[in-house]
Amino acid sequence: MEDSAHPKRPVTVADVAKAAKVSKATAARVLGGYGVVSVQIKDQVTAAAAALEYRPNELARSMSTGRSGIIGVVVGDIENAFFSLAVRGITDAARLAGFNVIIANSGEEIDAEKSAVDLLIGKRVDGLIVTPARCDRLDHLRHVRRAGVPLVLFDRAIPELDVDAVTGDDRDAALTATRYLIGQGHRRLAYVSAMDAEEGGITDIAGISNSAVRERVEGFVSALTEAGLPNPLHYIRLGATDQHQTHAVMRRLLSEISPPTALLASDSLVGLRVFKSLQSLGLSVPQDVSMISFLDADWTSVTVPPITIVDQHVYDLGKLAGERLVARIERTPLAVEHLRVTTSLVVRGSVATIGR
Amino acid sequence: MEDSAHPKRPVTVADVAKAAKVSKATAARVLGGYGVVSVQIKDQVTAAAAALEYRPNELARSMSTGRSGIIGVVVGDIENAFFSLAVRGITDAARLAGFNVIIANSGEEIDAEKSAVDLLIGKRVDGLIVTPARCDRLDHLRHVRRAGVPLVLFDRAIPELDVDAVTGDDRDAALTATRYLIGQGHRRLAYVSAMDAEEGGITDIAGISNSAVRERVEGFVSALTEAGLPNPLHYIRLGATDQHQTHAVMRRLLSEISPPTALLASDSLVGLRVFKSLQSLGLSVPQDVSMISFLDADWTSVTVPPITIVDQHVYDLGKLAGERLVARIERTPLAVEHLRVTTSLVVRGSVATIGR
DNA sequence: TGATATAAAGAGACCGGTCTCATGACATAT
DNA sequence: ATATGTCATGAGACCGGTCTCTTTATATCA
Numbered sequence A, B: 001m002e003d004s005a006h007p008k009r010p011v012t013v014a015d016v017a018k019a020a021k022v023s024k025a026t027a028a029r030v031l032g033g034y035g036v037v038s039v040q041i042k043d044q045v046t047a048a049a050a051a052l053e054y055r056p057n058e059l060a061r062s063m064s065t066g067r068s069g070i071i072g073v074v075v076g077d078i079e080n081a082f083f084s085l086a087v088r089g090i091t092d093a094a095r096l097a098g099f100n101v102i103i104a105n106s107g108e109e110i111d112a113e114k115s116a117v118d119l120l121i122g123k124r125v126d127g128l129i130v131t132p133a134r135c136d137r138l139d140h141l142r143h144v145r146r147a148g149v150p151l152v153l154f155d156r157a158i159p160e161l162d163v164d165a166v167t168g169d170d171r172d173a174a175l176t177a178t179r180y181l182i183g184q185g186h187r188r189l190a191y192v193s194a195m196d197a198e199e200g201g202i203t204d205i206a207g208i209s210n211s212a213v214r215e216r217v218e219g220f221v222s223a224l225t226e227a228g229l230p231n232p233l234h235y236i237r238l239g240a241t242d243q244h245q246t247h248a249v250m251r252r253l254l255s256e257i258s259p260p261t262a263l264l265a266s267d268s269l270v271g272l273r274v275f276k277s278l279q280s281l282g283l284s285v286p287q288d289v290s291m292i293s294f295l296d297a298d299w300t301s302v303t304v305p306p307i308t309i310v311d312q313h314v315y316d317l318g319k320l321a322g323e324r325l326v327a328r329i330e331r332t333p334l335a336v337e338h339l340r341v342t343t344s345l346v347v348r349g350s351v352a353t354i355g356r
Numbered sequence C: 001t002g003a004t005a006t007a008a009a010g011a012g013a014c015c016g017g018t019c020t021c022a023t024g025a026c027a028t029a030t
Numbered sequence D: 001a002t003a004t005g006t007c008a009t010g011a012g013a014c015c016g017g018t019c020t021c022t023t024t025a026t027a028t029c030a
Helices: A013-020 A024-032 A039-052 A058-065 A081-096 A110-122 A139-146 A170-183 A211-226 A243-254 A268-280 A314-329 B013-020 B024-032 B039-052 B058-065 B081-096 B110-122 B139-146 B170-183 B211-226 B243-254 B268-280 B314-329
Strands: A070-075 A100-105 A127-130 A151-154 A164-168 A189-192 A262-265 A290-294 A308-311 A338-341 A344-346 B070-075 B100-105 B127-130 B151-154 B164-168 B189-192 B262-265 B290-294 B308-311 B338-341 B344-346
Touching: A013 A024, A013 A039, A024 A039, A058 B058, A070 A081, A070 A110, A070 A314, A081 A100, A081 A268, A081 A314, A100 A110, A100 B100, A110 A127, A110 A139, A127 A139, A127 A314, A139 A151, A151 A314, A164 A170, A164 A211, A164 A314, A170 A189, A170 A211, A170 A262, A170 A290, A170 A308, A170 A344, A189 A211, A189 A243, A243 A268, A262 A268, A268 A290, A314 A338, B013 B024, B013 B039, B024 B039, B070 B081, B070 B110, B070 B314, B081 B100, B081 B268, B081 B314, B100 B110, B110 B127, B110 B139, B127 B139, B127 B314, B139 B151, B151 B314, B164 B170, B164 B211, B164 B314, B170 B189, B170 B211, B170 B262, B170 B290, B170 B308, B170 B344, B189 B211, B189 B243, B243 B268, B262 B268, B268 B290, B314 B338
Parallel strands: A070 A100, A070 A127, A127 A151, A151 A164, A164 A338, A189 A262, A262 A290, A290 A308, B070 B100, B070 B127, B127 B151, B151 B164, B164 B338, B189 B262, B262 B290, B290 B308
Antiparallel strands: A308 A344, B308 B344
């Protein structure tokens, strides 16, 4: 009865004003915490507001101030530990500055990303953090700029966009990890990524539309090249998008005439799939195959052996992106930058020393 | 120059109307997709809108319609795989119905939860899904009801609140898992949870303020009782809130005169900590100690041995909560219900058969 | 005592949409 | 030819805040 009978129109400043016998403007001053009001009136209004259980309509507030207090975040896949940890970092930075976060998932699809961006702009977010699925379709991001909404790219940079980006130092990370593998005596190294497969393997590194993937491949290839190893592109495999695909990729890879002795997995999901795949093929790590995965995910420390990983300091990455965006929103004068967070190799037990 | 020089006031219906040489009302009809407009005028307005790159201000739209198209979700900890998977389920259900999701983290703290709820109500969300940190402080949730905002509780029920709840069948899950352990010959069983420790162990099950935790403990105790095992509360341990605490809890537990032979971990984070703790104590699973964890987390399938788990079908749980809330928002006539999603025991290798 | 400064409160425009109601044009019925 | 109805468009109120500008009351000074 009490709930359904009163669909109860929410209490507004006008209601509070009437109850406190003051003008709407005065009540608004108290409730909004601006302007000058006498102590007596202030108490009067506060009391009336409490009695009526007044809650400000943030929507209306945003309407007139033009600020929503919301930061929009478009990520590739929230379920991925990489993103959920990054979101934590972003959220913490945002909350510290008094902003809230609204999250949208693009599923790494450019159209979903586009509509998510449009939607958030429509909600008049104060700023936007986007993980661009591709670096070649930019209209929607250009539009964000033109709409005057601060934008920070996350995990992937797009130099031609002239906008801040926060990423790991992917090139260096791959370089370091690969050098380490080479240093342990490995000569045939594979790189496995979840990026959608192009036909017939990699031929054109510069053409990879995802900068994070591209930089990692570049680092990987550089390390092989500087070590004088032949055919650096030979063992690069894309398309490890799910367990089934990964398994297929792994079977093909390991049934080559000279199969690789070490694998570099492009992210923790791929790493997990690769590890499972090796298990089901009856291969043991690192005796039969060595591996390194990106990201310090849960699972990497409890396997036997624990997995050697490239720690991307994802939380910091997210926090930095959040802080950068806040600075932009607050119009702090800053040059456009590509901030790279250095990564660190955490050596555990998944890489064997061979050929000595 | 071009970006900074034009802080570029966003394009409004009025601007489009002027450009299309029609009234604001007519332009709004076309842009908002309501009312009746002749085809000719419609094209005219559409063209003008495209030329000006008009984007509707969803805030203003929400103001006048009273609907924001947003569902608010307050979770305990987004970083926890349980919640991030649930959020995926919620988000999918929401998007299917045309809603967006805004996520807030309570950190399982009642005050943070309170302010998150207030904030979301302020943003005029169309509905709210909350994981209540406690079942005894309810003012803010009562207020949600009074404000006329549909509410669905997630993972934990509060019967006295007369509101929908979607949870796993925690009692049954714990009962089944415990019975299984007993069936494998275990007689000394421990239950380890991350809930804040009360002094001196558990004495009053009915007093546990988190219904999910309470039901699991009840199920655990029921199974022990029906098997005629003595002292069912003896090995229940709370306070496994981080790796350090968990380690302390485990040391104490396993240095008892008759230590437990099997452990039930209340969630996947606790499970992971327990597993790591066992590793560092040099104990092997299941030879030295058997264990079962809640939630089919990543790590549980790649350990040696893989962990026997209680699968809570979390994605479905989230999806169901999302669907239920959408139904409420759309005023589908439904009785208030506590929906329980049945769980299933996935037997892998972390439980030994003993004493035969 | 009157002039002026200053603090506090009120009146009402505004943000950008939605939506009701009024108006005008044209077609059909009488 | 006049009345009636329908359809497309225009005018303007409204949502619930913020904020500028104006008015009123009180204090300060010559």
